[in-house]
Amino acid sequence: MQVKLWGVRGSLPRPETPEKLQQRIVSLLKDFEAASTSSATEFMASLKPHQLGGYGGNTSCMQVLDGDKDLIIDCGSGIKDLGMQMMAGLAGQGKAKISILLTHFHWDHVIGLPFFVPIFIPGNEITFYGVQENLETCIKEMFKKPFFPVDFSWLPSTIKFEKLQPRKTVQIDSFDVTPYQLDHPDPCWGYRVDKDGKSYAHCVDTEATRISKDELGEDIKLYQDVNLMVFDGQYTLVEVIEKVNWGHAVAGLGLDLAMQERVDHVVFVHHDPYATHQKIQDAIEQTRQYQEVRVRECESVGQKIHPVTWEFGYEGMVIEV
Ligand SMILES: [Zn+2]
Ligand SMILES: [Zn+2]
Numbered sequence: 001m002q003v004k005l006w007g008v009r010g011s012l013p014r015p016e017t018p019e020k021l022q023q024r025i026v027s028l029l030k031d032f033e034a035a036s037t038s039s040a041t042e043f044m045a046s047l048k049p050h051q052l053g054g055y056g057g058n059t060s061c062m063q064v065l066d067g068d069k070d071l072i073i074d075c076g077s078g079i080k081d082l083g084m085q086m087m088a089g090l091a092g093q094g095k096a097k098i099s100i101l102l103t104h105f106h107w108d109h110v111i112g113l114p115f116f117v118p119i120f121i122p123g124n125e126i127t128f129y130g131v132q133e134n135l136e137t138c139i140k141e142m143f144k145k146p147f148f149p150v151d152f153s154w155l156p157s158t159i160k161f162e163k164l165q166p167r168k169t170v171q172i173d174s175f176d177v178t179p180y181q182l183d184h185p186d187p188c189w190g191y192r193v194d195k196d197g198k199s200y201a202h203c204v205d206t207e208a209t210r211i212s213k214d215e216l217g218e219d220i221k222l223y224q225d226v227n228l229m230v231f232d233g234q235y236t237l238v239e240v241i242e243k244v245n246w247g248h249a250v251a252g253l254g255l256d257l258a259m260q261e262r263v264d265h266v267v268f269v270h271h272d273p274y275a276t277h278q279k280i281q282d283a284i285e286q287t288r289q290y291q292e293v294r295v296r297e298c299e300s301v302g303q304k305i306h307p308v309t310w311e312f313g314y315e316g317m318v319i320e321v
Contacts, residue, residue, distance in 0.1 A: 059078060
């Protein structure tokens with residue numbers, strides 16, 4: 001499996017402002033002047049995608065891929081570009097069977113849906129999956145005047161709704177999908193996706209108020225022994241203390257869960273709309289220090305600790321599971 005991140009911003013789309021772009025270019029030019037290479041091409045090639053282009057401003061949308069099969073998780077503004085790519089691949093013809101899992105209905109997870117081109121193409125079949133009782137109503141409400149000019153009943157694609165049972169596995173294409181509850185003010189469901197012995201845990205949005213096995217109960221299976229976990233890392237340590245009950249976590253909480261439940265690789269997303277490039281760099285450093293402290297603590301009492309690799313996700317990133 002692979003997971004592609006189409007939107008990693010939380011709460012509100014946050015396009016790069018001209019001022020911020022200028023600041024990044026000035027900073028890169030200074031780095032180039034200081035670099036040992038005289039070739040601009042070589043210097044550019046040495047940078048990671050986010051160092052050049054930032055982390056991205058679109059909100060939550062991920063795609064789980066396995067060959068020509070895929071699942072979409074959430075319809076934040078990132079789904080717009082995904083829809084364009086899907087239709088380009090089909091030369092605009094409606095032949096697609098599209099499965100969309102929804103975590104919850106906060107704006108940042110649904111705002112892209114009215115702009116998802118495949119929904120306007122006859123012949124496409126789109127199935128929405130979700131645990132919430134009001135799944136169908138919430139989707140239909142998005143296509144209503146005066147908020148959007150096209151009524152749901154006018155959409156020419158075939159649209160289906162499948163209600164999922166909490167913690168019950170269903171097969172969607174070749175994927176085994178199980179919803180588990182996250183910690184968020186309005187009920188929000190994470191998804192564990194299993195395929196051929198590999199596993200992906202989608203954990204956005206969550207405050208991760210439950211960490212211990214006792215607190216998590218059955219929901220602990222979301223995290224156990226997964227190969228890749230995408231996790232809510234919206235806040236810094238200070239912010240997460242100030243913003244209790246806002247429904248989001250700091251990366252350190254994801255690391256604690258990963259070390260405890262043997263997650264191999266964590267990618268932190270749902271970056272705060274006001275998190276600048278520098279603020280995310282500071283959060284990365286803070287997370288590195290936190291992991292060092294936790295590893296030392298465990299080693300000092302002879303406790304075995306699961307080695308976890310992690311990074312902060314950027315738009316367009318593709319991760320092997
Ligand atoms: Zn969100
Ligand atoms: Zn939310």
